Amino acid sequence: MRRTLSFVAAGAALFFAACGNTGFKKTKSGLEYKIIAGKGNEKDSTFKAGEFVKFNVEFSVKRKGKSDTTLYTTYEGMPTYTMVDTSVRAQLSYMELIPLAKVGDSLDFKVQVDTLINRGLVNPNEIFSKGAVIEGHLTLLKKFKSEPDVNADAMAEFNLEKGKEFNTVKAYLADKKINATQTKDSLFVLVTNPGDQTMKADSGMVATIKYKGVLMKDGKVFDTNMDKSKNHDEPLTVNVGQHMVIPGWDLGLKNFGKGGKGQIFVPAFLGYGPRPNGAIPANSNLIFDIEVLDVKKDTAKKPQMPMMPQMQQGQGAH
Template sequence: MKAKIAILGLAIAGTLASCNKGGFKKSDVGFMYNIHTDANGEKIKEGDFVKFNMIFKTDKDSVLQSSYQMKRPFEVLVKIDTAMDKEHVMSALTMLGKGDSATFKISTDDLFKGAPEGARPKFLPKGSSLLYTIKVEDVKSKAQMETEFKAKRDKQNAIDKAPIDAYVAAKKLNVTTTASGLRYVITTPGAGDQIKDGDTVIAHYSGTLLNGTKFDSSYDRKEPATFLINEHAVIPGFYESLKLLKKGDKGVFIIPSALAYAEQGAGTIPPNSPLVFELEVIDVKAKK
């Protein structure tokens, strides 16, 4: 149960740091805060990417999650989409800037208000609080992140070019190349409108490495998968691929590693691995 609360803490959070130079104050939207360090820089705004270290604990000093223990900072895109964002975390982030640190305190009574019986963990009794102590390490605008991503993508695409060229030649594929470096060919045309943001797509797929090693397949499971376009639950190249299709389309998509798992790799997928997907769109449900 502590793990669930830790995950909830990351979702609710995004903002704080340690020390304690005075009492807590109440924000305009209700949460309590204590600013420890103010570097007098530009404050975080919606759309910024923020890197921060965080200690998430109970008011009894029981640590539930710590980026210092994990040895890597958290990174979030600041968005205020929900009531929880507005009332807690994301609003709290906008009170800080690069180099700032603070502690934010949230009442568990507020957090579990309206929750079903038994949802509240025993180690968070009524009247208790959760504290997020955060130090903001870096803040980048959307434009800065896009510039950095493009430079990184171009460098990675240069690494991938030779093996992808060899694969295309060996398979005798007449591919189209997008601006991002994705290569594709529609093998069976469908009909209808192009898939767009907000659509729900039901599709079959099979994913392999360039050497033919299969790492995933909905065909093997005998059940198509469902994707909400722009949900950001899968790699960028997969979403770009889907948005090039219509209902009934089948195609082959060669995704450069910069649009997949880049130098990190994932599971059985080695670092710097371009991926090949065979995609078949079964159905498209437009956003209502």
């Protein structure tokens, strides 16, 4: 649960300030917002510091002449949770709005990217470009008094979302008549060539991979190194089992040996979950064509805390 709260807090670190739109109120710190009252609020439905809130949130960048870029969303997947914070740490973020509303309420918020740049909160780049606007929406679903209650609710939500994504992948395979094998980890793997089973791409091994990643929803290729259509065709080296890639890869690659080929069908909870990544929308089920060119023992000295790779904007991920 602490990891969940930390992740939410990190998302909340995208700060928001005023942008002067009609119909919006303003907090003392300068954050503009609009509350859309919910129906059937209970008597004890306001939020106090130290309580916990379950909510959905999304925010995106709108740029003139370009398509919107979603930065984060939970509306198409599992809701998220955090502790209510009324201190200065919450100022100029959507976290500041939670104590102003009630269970069932929704809120709109927005900010000019120029404001964030001027305050040194973001650096101008392709996404956070001058003149752009960040717009967001927040829905407060439930409140809790204790962390054990949050944990129980979060586990129920996770199992529900996991089941939805798993069933979506399973239905896709049935519809396409793909005879993939379900693993104990709720992954689906189609092995067309198992490769050398004495040199499997399992934990403790380094695998050299060619891949193509496809969105299951519409069949769009979001990244590949099998050709130069995504501007790179060099093989990818993966230290398997070191959490340097998405869980679906760490779990799926071990089904292939050197020279192996096949497909991995990854439910979103074993991929990127609610985090968009380049051309991959949030909560996307993914398909990867895999070719294992080589497998060797990992003899490199391990760092004490392996670092997660930073995926490049516009490229997919592994």
